[in-house]
Amino acid sequence: MFDLRRWLLRTAIVCFCSIHLAQAQSTDENALQRYTAQGQKALASGRYEEAERAFEKIRELEPGMAEVHANLGAIYFQERKFDKAVPALRQAIKLNPHLVKSATLLAISLSELGRYSEALPGLEKGFHGSSDSEVKRMCGLQLERAYTGTQRHNKAMEVAIELNRLYPEDPEILYHTGRLFGNFAFLTMQTLAQVAPGSVWRHQAAAEAFESQGSYDLAVREYRTVLELGPGRPGIHFRLGRTLLKRSQQAHSTEDANEAAKEFGRELELDPTNANAAYELADMHRDAGEFEEARQLFEQALKYYPDFEDAHLGLAAAFIAQQRMQDALPHLKKAIALNADNEVSWYRLSQAQMALGNTAEQQKAFAEFQRLRTQKSSQQEAARELFSRSEVTKQKLDSTVPQ
Known part of the structure; x- marks a missing residue:
C-alpha cells in the first residue's frame, strides 16, 4: 500500500481553508476548528484511526463538503477499509467530479473488493491517462488483477508487458509479470489439452513439463510418444x-547414458546443424577421455553457433587435455568475451597460461577466478536453478580445483 500521508495533508489543508470560509454559516465553529486541527495533526503523524474519528465528526458537521468525504475516503483506503472507502469516495466525486485522485482511489478500492467490472473504467483511465508515475503503477497492478478476475487474460498480459517496460527494475512488477506469464502459460496448455488431447503438441508440452519438474520417467514416455506420432520431428x-x-546422472545408470548418446546421434542425423546435440555428445566423449571425437563435435557445434559459450569452454578443455594450450587460448578468451563472470573460463585460462609459462597472465586469470568464486552467492545459484532450465549441460570446474 502506498503512503497517502502527503496527499492527505494537502487535501486536509484545502479542507481546513474551505471550512474556515464556511464558518459564518456553521452552527459549531469551535467544534469544526477542533476536529480539523485534530485531523491534521493525526494525519501528520500517521495516526489514521484518530484522523478517521476526527473527519467523521467533520462530515457530520459539513456533509456537503467534497474535500471532507475525499479525506475520509482516503483514510479508509489507507486503513484497508475498502468497504467504507467506496461510499465516501463516491460522495466526494458526486459533490466535486474534478477530484481525480479520489476517482483513482475509488477504482482501486472496488478492485480490492473484487468488484472488477465496476473498477475497470477508473483503472483504465488511471493507467493509460495519468502522468503521475505512482498512480500509473498502482492502477496497472490493479488492472492486471481486474482483467484476470474477469477472465480477460490477454488484456492482463498487455498491461504486464507495458508495466515491465515502464518499471523494468521494480521487484513487485517483475513478480506479478512472472506470475501472470506463468498463469497464462498454464491456461494455454490447459486449452491445448482440451482441444487436442491426442496431438503431438499436447504430448510435447507434457514431456517438457515433466522434464522441468524432474519427473524423468514420465517425460521419457511422453517424448517417445511424440516420436511415434512424428518420427522426423526436429529437436525431440x-x-x-x-x-x-x-x-x-540421477540414478547412476550407464544404460540411460548410452541411450542418451544414441538419441543425440539420431538428432544429428536428422539435423546436423543442431549445435546443442553436437555439444552434448561432444561433452560425453570428453568425459570419457575421447578427446579427438569431442574436438570434432565441439567444432561442429561452433560452426552453427559461433557464440556458444559452453562449446568454446568444452573445446578448450579438450585441447588442454591434449596439451594443445595454444589452441585452447582463443576459445577461452572468446568465452570470457561472451561472459566475463564465469569462473570456469578464468580457471581454465589460468591452467593454459601456466602450462605455457606465462606466469603474469596465469596469476591474473587465477586472481579473477578467486574473486568470482568468493563473491558467488549460493542463494543466487539456487535461484538460477529454480527459475531457469538450462538447455544444455553447463561446463563445471574439475573436482581437483582448490577450494
Missing part, C-alpha cells in the same frame, strides 16, 4: 537425450 531426439542423460 535431443530433448529425449537430455532427459535420459539427467536420469542417468
Whole structure:
C-alpha cells in the first residue's frame, strides 16, 4: 500500500481553508476548528484511526463538503477499509467530479473488493491517462488483477508487458509479470489439452513439463510418444537425450547414458546443424577421455553457433587435455568475451597460461577466478536453478580445483 500521508495533508489543508470560509454559516465553529486541527495533526503523524474519528465528526458537521468525504475516503483506503472507502469516495466525486485522485482511489478500492467490472473504467483511465508515475503503477497492478478476475487474460498480459517496460527494475512488477506469464502459460496448455488431447503438441508440452519438474520417467514416455506420432520431428531426439542423460546422472545408470548418446546421434542425423546435440555428445566423449571425437563435435557445434559459450569452454578443455594450450587460448578468451563472470573460463585460462609459462597472465586469470568464486552467492545459484532450465549441460570446474 502506498503512503497517502502527503496527499492527505494537502487535501486536509484545502479542507481546513474551505471550512474556515464556511464558518459564518456553521452552527459549531469551535467544534469544526477542533476536529480539523485534530485531523491534521493525526494525519501528520500517521495516526489514521484518530484522523478517521476526527473527519467523521467533520462530515457530520459539513456533509456537503467534497474535500471532507475525499479525506475520509482516503483514510479508509489507507486503513484497508475498502468497504467504507467506496461510499465516501463516491460522495466526494458526486459533490466535486474534478477530484481525480479520489476517482483513482475509488477504482482501486472496488478492485480490492473484487468488484472488477465496476473498477475497470477508473483503472483504465488511471493507467493509460495519468502522468503521475505512482498512480500509473498502482492502477496497472490493479488492472492486471481486474482483467484476470474477469477472465480477460490477454488484456492482463498487455498491461504486464507495458508495466515491465515502464518499471523494468521494480521487484513487485517483475513478480506479478512472472506470475501472470506463468498463469497464462498454464491456461494455454490447459486449452491445448482440451482441444487436442491426442496431438503431438499436447504430448510435447507434457514431456517438457515433466522434464522441468524432474519427473524423468514420465517425460521419457511422453517424448517417445511424440516420436511415434512424428518420427522426423526436429529437436525431440535431443530433448529425449537430455532427459535420459539427467536420469542417468540421477540414478547412476550407464544404460540411460548410452541411450542418451544414441538419441543425440539420431538428432544429428536428422539435423546436423543442431549445435546443442553436437555439444552434448561432444561433452560425453570428453568425459570419457575421447578427446579427438569431442574436438570434432565441439567444432561442429561452433560452426552453427559461433557464440556458444559452453562449446568454446568444452573445446578448450579438450585441447588442454591434449596439451594443445595454444589452441585452447582463443576459445577461452572468446568465452570470457561472451561472459566475463564465469569462473570456469578464468580457471581454465589460468591452467593454459601456466602450462605455457606465462606466469603474469596465469596469476591474473587465477586472481579473477578467486574473486568470482568468493563473491558467488549460493542463494543466487539456487535461484538460477529454480527459475531457469538450462538447455544444455553447463561446463563445471574439475573436482581437483582448490577450494
